[in-house]
Amino acid sequence: MPTRWRHIRRRALLFLAVMGPGIITASVDQDAGGITTYSVAGAEYGYSLLWSLPFIVVALAVVQEMGTRMGIVTGRGLADLIRERFGLRLTLLSLAVLVLANIANTASEFAGLAASLEIFGIPRFWSVPVGGLLVLALVVQGTYKIIERIFLAASAVYVVYAVSALLAQPPWPVILRQMVRPTLSLQGGYITTLITIVGTTIAPWMQFYLQSSIVDKGVRLRNLRWARLDAYMGSVAAGLIAFFIIVACGATLHPHGVRIESAKDAALALQPFAGQFAGLLFAFGLLNASVFAAAILPLSTAYAVCEALGWQTGVDRKPREAPGFFSIYTLMIVAGAAPILLPRAPLVAIMFWSQTLNGLLLPFVILVMLKLINDPDIMGRYTNSVAFNLVAWGTAALMIALSVLLLLTSIV
Amino acid sequence: MPAVFFTQLRHRALVDAEGKPAGRLEDLAVLPLGLKPPVTKLLVRGPEREEWVLPWDVVAEVPPDVEQPIRLRAPLAGLSPVALRPDEMRLGKIVLDKKVVDTARKKVVRVNDIELAEQGGRLQVVGVEGGARGLLRNLKSEHLAERVARLLGRELPREVVPWEVVEPLETELTRAKRQAVYGKLAKLHPADIADIMEELNPSERAAILTVLDEETAAEAITEAEPEVQASVVQMMEPEKAADILEEMEPDEAADILSDLPEAKAEELLETMEPAEAQEVEELLEHEEDTAGGLMTTGPVAFPPALTVAEAIQRIRDEAKEAETIYYMYVTDPQERLLGVFSLRELILADSSQRLEQLMHPEVVSVRAETGLREVAELLTKYNLLALPVVGGEGELLGILTVDDVLNLILPMIWKKRAVKKFI
Numbered sequence: 001m002p003t004r005w006r007h008i009r010r011r012a013l014l015f016l017a018v019m020g021p022g023i024i025t026a027s028v029d030q031d032a033g034g035i036t037t038y039s040v041a042g043a044e045y046g047y048s049l050l051w052s053l054p055f056i057v058v059a060l061a062v063v064q065e066m067g068t069r070m071g072i073v074t075g076r077g078l079a080d081l082i083r084e085r086f087g088l089r090l091t092l093l094s095l096a097v098l099v100l101a102n103i104a105n106t107a108s109e110f111a112g113l114a115a116s117l118e119i120f121g122i123p124r125f126w127s128v129p130v131g132g133l134l135v136l137a138l139v140v141q142g143t144y145k146i147i148e149r150i151f152l153a154a155s156a157v158y159v160v161y162a163v164s165a166l167l168a169q170p171p172w173p174v175i176l177r178q179m180v181r182p183t184l185s186l187q188g189g190y191i192t193t194l195i196t197i198v199g200t201t202i203a204p205w206m207q208f209y210l211q212s213s214i215v216d217k218g219v220r221l222r223n224l225r226w227a228r229l230d231a232y233m234g235s236v237a238a239g240l241i242a243f244f245i246i247v248a249c250g251a252t253l254h255p256h257g258v259r260i261e262s263a264k265d266a267a268l269a270l271q272p273f274a275g276q277f278a279g280l281l282f283a284f285g286l287l288n289a290s291v292f293a294a295a296i297l298p299l300s301t302a303y304a305v306c307e308a309l310g311w312q313t314g315v316d317r318k319p320r321e322a323p324g325f326f327s328i329y330t331l332m333i334v335a336g337a338a339p340i341l342l343p344r345a346p347l348v349a350i351m352f353w354s355q356t357l358n359g360l361l362l363p364f365v366i367l368v369m370l371k372l373i374n375d376p377d378i379m380g381r382y383t384n385s386v387a388f389n390l391v392a393w394g395t396a397a398l399m400i401a402l403s404v405l406l407l408l409t410s411i412v
Numbered sequence: 413m414p415a416v417f418f419t420q421l422r423h424r425a426l427v428d429a430e431g432k433p434a435g436r437l438e439d440l441a442v443l444p445l446g447l448k449p450p451v452t453k454l455l456v457r458g459p460e461r462e463e464w465v466l467p468w469d470v471v472a473e474v475p476p477d478v479e480q481p482i483r484l485r486a487p488l489a490g491l492s493p494v495a496l497r498p499d500e501m502r503l504g505k506i507v508l509d510k511k512v513v514d515t516a517r518k519k520v521v522r523v524n525d526i527e528l529a530e531q532g533g534r535l536q537v538v539g540v541e542g543g544a545r546g547l548l549r550n551l552k553s554e555h556l557a558e559r560v561a562r563l564l565g566r567e568l569p570r571e572v573v574p575w576e577v578v579e580p581l582e583t584e585l586t587r588a589k590r591q592a593v594y595g596k597l598a599k600l601h602p603a604d605i606a607d608i609m610e611e612l613n614p615s616e617r618a619a620i621l622t623v624l625d626e627e628t629a630a631e632a633i634t635e636a637e638p639e640v641q642a643s644v645v646q647m648m649e650p651e652k653a654a655d656i657l658e659e660m661e662p663d664e665a666a667d668i669l670s671d672l673p674e675a676k677a678e679e680l681l682e683t684m685e686p687a688e689a690q691e692v693e694e695l696l697e698h699e700e701d702t703a704g705g706l707m708t709t710g711p712v713a714f715p716p717a718l719t720v721a722e723a724i725q726r727i728r729d730e731a732k733e734a735e736t737i738y739y740m741y742v743t744d745p746q747e748r749l750l751g752v753f754s755l756r757e758l759i760l761a762d763s764s765q766r767l768e769q770l771m772h773p774e775v776v777s778v779r780a781e782t783g784l785r786e787v788a789e790l791l792t793k794y795n796l797l798a799l800p801v802v803g804g805e806g807e808l809l810g811i812l813t814v815d816d817v818l819n820l821i822l823p824m825i826w827k828k829r830a831v832k833k834f835i
Contacts, residue, residue, distance in 0.1 A: 075615025083509050083522070088550045091509075218614025218647045310511070310522020310542055 019230045021213035022064055025206050026234030030158050030241055031293035032112025032286060033105060033358075036351035037200045038242050039266040041193050042249025043258055047175050050246055051182035052194060057239035059395040060202050062388050063366060064231040066373050067207045071214030072224055073382045078211045079308035081372050091308050094368060099332070101361050102205050102301045104354035106336025109297065111347040112290030114340050115263035118347075119283040124340060132337040135295045136330065154288040160281060162244040164273035168251035175247065188409040192356060195402050199359025201238060202395075207365055209300045212307075224382075245269070260348055298332030360403055363396040370396070414476060416535065418503055418526035419550045421474070425481040426456060428488040429472070435459050437482060439504035440535070441496055447576045448536035451528065452500060464493040468534065478553070503537070507580055509550075511616075512540055513608055515596050516577040520611045524550045527572055540578055543571030581616055594623045602631035609636055609644065618647035621656070630659035633668070642671040645680070654683035661735055662688070663708050663816060666695035670705075695810075703787050704780030706817065707801045707810035710734070713741040716750055716768035720761045736813050739798050742771045747807040749775055749800055777802045780809055788817050 041049050067078065074081060079098070083091040113131045114124035184190075210231075219227050248269040253260070260266045267282035274281045302325050306313040311324035319326040339345055370392050374383050384392070418440065426434040439455040454466050472485040484491070501507070507523055514521050524546030527538045545568040548557040561568040579596045597605060597620060605624070609617045609632065621629045621644060633641055633656065645653045645668055657665045657680060669677040669692060677696075681689045691709045698704025712734050714723050723740075731737050740758065742751040751771030761770050777800045778787055790799060791814055798813045 075613060075619070080511075087509055088524075088547070092551070215613050215615065218618075218643050220647055220649075308522075309547065310520075310524065 019226070021210055021217060022068060022227070022230035022232070022234035023237065024213070024234075025064065025210040026060075026238035028206060028209070028293060028296065029201055029203070029238040030289055031105075031109060032115075032290045033108040033351050033355040034200045034242075035158075035245065035286060035289065036108075036112070036260070036266065036348055037193075037196050037355045038245035039249045039253075039269060040260050040348070040352055041197055042246035042269070043253035043260050043265075045190060045193060046250045046254040047170075047178040047247070048183045048185070049190075049193060049197060050175065050243065050250075051179050052197060053239050053243055053246075054179075056198055056201050056242075057235050059198075059391060060238060061232050061235035062391040063202055063207065063369070063395070064210060064235055065228050066369055066384065066388065066392065067211040068214055068227045068231045069224065069382055070369070070373055070379070071211040072219050072221055072227060073379055075215055076211075077215050077304065077307055078208045078369070078372075079304040081378065082368060083308040085372055085375065085378060086368075090368075094365075095305050095308060097361050097364055098205060098208060098304060099301060099328075101203075101358055102297050103332060103335045104357045105203070105205060106294055106297050106332050107339050108351040108354035109290045109294035110337045110340040111345070111350040112263075112286050113294065115347040115351075116283040116286035116290060119263055119267065119279050124345075128337050128340050131291060131294065132333050135291065135298075135333055138295050150292060154285075154292070157281075157285040157288065158241050158245070160270060160273055160285075161241065161248050164270050165244040165248040165251065167272035168248060170247050170251035175250075186405070186409065188406060191402055191406045191409060195359035195399065195406065196352060196356040197242070197359075198395075198399060198402075199357070199362055200355035201242060202362055203355075203358045204361050204365040205297065205300065205358075207369065208304045209296070212300065212303060248272075261346075262348060266348075294333070294336070298329050298336070301332055302326075302328040359399065363399045363403075366392055366396040366399075414529075415538070416474065416476075416528045416530065417541075417549060417554075418508060418528060420478045420554075421482075421528075422504060422508075424478070426484060427481045428484045428486065428491070430487050432488055433459055433481075434484055434488050434491075438463065439502045441465070441500040441502050442537055443499065444501045447574075448529075448531070448538060449501075449575065451535040451537070453494065453496060455496075455502070455504075459488075465496055466491060467494055474530070474535070501580075507540065511581045512573070513579040513581060513597065513611075514573045514577055515579050515600060515604075515608070516573075518604055518607045518611070520581070520608075521571075521573055537575050539572040539574040541570060541572050544568050545570050581612070581619075594620055598624055598628060602628055603635045605632040606635035606640075610640055614643045614647045617644045621648060622652055626655050626659045629656045634660060634664050638667075638671055641668045645669075646672060646676055650679055650683045654680050654685075657692070658684055658688045661708055662691040662695055662710075663706055665692045666705070667700070670696060670700060698780055701784045702780065703778045703782040703784075703799070703801045703812055704809065706784070706787075707780075707812045708735045708816070709810040711741060711800065711808065711811040712737055713743045713747070713808055714767055716742050716744070716766070716771070718767050719763065720758060720765045720767070720770065721763040723758060723767060724763075736798050736811065739796075739800075739811070741775075741800055741808055741811075742767050743808050746805070749777060749802050749806055749808045751775060752800065775800060778812070779803075784817065787812060791817060 070076075070078070070081065076084065079091070079095065082094050110128055110131065114127050117127040118124065214227065249266070252269045252271060253265070258265055258268065263282065263286060264279060267279040270278035270282050303313055305311075305328050306322070306325045309324070312322035313325045339350070340347070370384070370389065373379055374389070376383055421437055421440065424437050426437060428434045435456045435458040437454055438457045440451050441453040441455065442449040443452050451468050453468060454471070456464050456466055458464055470484050470486060470491060472483045474482050496502075503526055507526060510523055511520050512523055513519070521540065521542040523540045524543065525541040527541055528535045529538050544560075545557045548560055548568075557568055577596065579594060597608070600608075605620075605628070609620070612620070617640070621632070624632065633644060636644070645657070648656070657668070669680065672680070681693060684692070694709060695705060695707070710733075712727065712731050714726065718726070727737060727740075738755050739752055740755070741749060742753070744750055751768070751773045752775045753767065753771045757770060776790060776794050776796065778790065780801055780803060787799060790796070796814070798811045800811050801809045803809050
């Protein structure tokens with residue numbers, strides 16, 4: 001018995017040692033854009049988009065696993081691999097996609113920051129510049145790992161959505177029916193929301209971020225299965241939280257026809273749990289998510305760009321030693337914060353539409369990943385299985401089809 | 413001898429001796445030997461999009477104008493394809509756009525272009541190019557680089573790393589095909605290898621260390637920063653890591669293991685040879701910043717009745733592995749410390765003299781739990797190179813050398829100085 005116990009203990013320790021990147025990446029799903037998207041989806045369309053979540057979770061799990069596997073097998077980040085396999089031009093195109101998506105994402109984080117502090121009555125002309133400087137200072141101090149941990153711990157606050165959803169006593173039979181036999185719609189708004197949910201859950205930048213974290217962590221091939229488990233668990237967790245946010249909003253906001261136009265509206269979904277403190281709780285969660293994601297996003301972008309182009313990176317260097325790195329980092333923050341300072345910038349819309357952009361750009365990233373992971377010169381015998389290829393190709397194809405459909409409905 | 417750039421050769425059209433199109437150049441293969449490896453073969457995408465390999469000899473001329481096609485000596489029908497040899501390296505596939513190590517400046521460089529030069533009708537690799545100019549040339553052309561330079565109002569310097577100091581960073585999959593990888597790296601001082609390792613990611617570090625011989629690998633790891641040490645040992649196959657840990661001084665190995673997750677450290681200790689593992693385990697039981705945690709076990713110790721001649725013989729036979737033999741100790745059968753003598757005293761003494769007559773019985777020693785600062789003070793106060801560490805019964809456990817302590821004391825001193833500078 002003791003040897004057996006020891007065996008189990010060692011396995012648990014092995015998993016704990018490998019665990020992290022997948023779960024962190026999945027919890028980054030719960031950033032300002034994610035919360036807003038799920039809230040808007042629940043408020044506008046009730047439970048009628050819930051059916052998509054199981055599919056999204058499977059797609060997310062497959063895509064995350066692919067990134068994890070590529071990171072472990074090649075020891076290279078995604079941007080690195082694109083450069084090494086496809087050369088400079090496609091690299092620049094991919095980096096442009098990444099930078100574009102992440103400026104939008106960073107803007108959405110600053111919008112979240114502004115929206116949450118407006119609940120406390122702090123105007124955005126104060127909150128955004130101060131927040132921007134804070135984020136700049138955080139990285140100069142070189143506290144990246146700590147930021148990541150705080151972010152991870154504090155994002156657990158969204159478990160309150162599960163409690164709130166249960167306390168709201170939603171009509172479970174209806175929810176079940178909507179999951180199995182959904183009320184589909186071909187309206188532009190419905191399709192856009194669907195694209196946006198996929199885009200925020202399987203965000204393109206997460207794939208770059210996840211693979212780089214795996215490489216930095218240094219996971220050995222032998223521990224691949226534990227890292228996979230990490231990726232799967234993270235995906236399921238992300239799906240569950242999305243589910244409860246949509247249900248909570250579907251139960252509290254949708255019946256009253258509340259359209260989410262400010263963070264205050266979205267906070268109502270927490271009333272069954274937090275009562276009059278719902279606004280406070282929501283603001284706290286959103287603020288945390290926004291500030292830390294606003295730090296991680298520009299940083300991971302700067303890392304990816306510099307590594308692919310061979311520029312010096314590192315927060316422990318002086319700006320003069322790594323000019324490219326610090327310029328990109330600063331540019332991302334400035335470009336992300338500036339639009340929020342416009343007096344009438346619609347915060348909720350910015351958070352939502354940034355995620356739509358993610359959804360539109362996602363197929364490109366998945367196709368690049370597929371091309372890489374199916375190349376035996378890169379992956380040896382760890383290329384994709386048929387099932388994984390089907391799911392990944394299917395996701396990319398569906399997203400392209402949805403985008404085209406959206407284009408058609410908006411023209412007609 | 414003007415420079416020829418790989419990105420300007422790649423995708424150039426080829427024409428045969430009769431001026432008929434013969435496809436496009438896809439890649440060049442070189443024999444990676446010598447200071448300037450010669451181009452031996454070219455990979456061509458033929459007119460019907462088929463891929464073939466031709467020997468370099470078929471090339472008649474590479475016109476300097478990048479718009480002009482490369483001319484071949486023979487008509488298309490007369491060309492006979494050859495095969496690539498396993499020791500040949502494809503520049504486009506293995507070097508361009510990849511990371512390489514500049515072993516002279518100890519930096520990692522992303523290869524934006526490769527510079528070649530013509531020498532007696534053959535092309536040779538001169539070096540790899542990083543930097544903005546190479547990047548722009550790779551992207552489009554030299555003209556673009558010139559335009560950007562004019563726009564910025566300053567020169568865009570060429571950042572060429574001579575091939576003789578370039579070490580390609582190969583992955584598991586490309587490496588298996590050739591021997592003699594990391595030859596240039598292996599020749600560097602372990603401290604330089606450690607500097608380079610800090611620029612790499614964990615799997616690249618492991619790849620390099622796996623190729624180095626165990627002694628060099630052990631020294632390189634010893635010289636690296638603690639975080640690098642821990643990550644490298646975790647990334648390697650346990651057998652290889654255990655072999656390298658065995659090569660290290662036990663105190664260094666213990667330092668590294670104490671930074672690892674418990675399960676990993678246990679696994680490595682089980683994989684190591686029992687004798688070496690035991691020494692390390694003993695050290696692991698002591699606190700990190702105490703004499704016990706820093707000491708080296710297994711010091712050179714002799715019984716008191718030994719003669720000088722016998723002692724010298726024993727040193728020759730047994731003390732090859734000892735960390736230091738400047739001081740040697742005399743112990744009784746219970747391993748209790750009786751005295752100390754120096755190498756100088758031993759050599760100058762009469763060869764029939766017994767050690768108990770030679771030794772100094774009043775030994776300055778420390779206990780295993782003595783703190784680092786006190787150890788350092790004793791070493792400086794008595795001007796010693798090493799101190800014996802004893803247990804509760806006065807038994808000799810190990811020795812502490814001045815370099816074990818210096819590594820830890822120096823940062824403290826520097827910090828103090830730095831603070832003073834600003835006050």
